[in-house]
Amino acid sequence: MNPVRTCLGCRSRAERSSLLRVVARDGVVLPDPSATLPGRGAWVHPTSECVDKSISRKALGRALRVAVALDTTQLERWPDRIHRA
Template sequence: MEPVRTCVGCRARAPRSALLRVVARDGILVADEKAVLPGRGTWVHDTDECVTAAIRRRAFGRALRVSGDLDTQTFQDTHQRNG
């Protein structure tokens, strides 16, 4: 049975393979496509709607327990180029 995670954008539960893991590295939001980077991670559907909702609600910072500002612009730009 595959692990189930919750998307921080839409709050829907989905299999781990259907979501993208995201981590904070030096205050910058980074996509962890292979799900192997160290540290606390959070999960989001790889869609513009979910990513935008999570950024708008500041869900990434809360889920990753980052104090202070989190640079989401780089992640958002990369996601829009690849998506």
């Protein structure tokens, strides 16, 4: 049985393999496609809709347990990279 995680954007449960793990490093939210970066991670569908919802709901800071404002620029660009490939 594959691990199941909850997307921060749409709040639906999905297999870990279909979600993108993100981590906070020095106040910046980084995509972690290999799911190997150290630290607490959160999961989101790699679509612009789910990424935008997770940012607007301020779910990233809560899920990553970070009290400072997070820079989400790199995460916002991530769905564009997937759709161009």
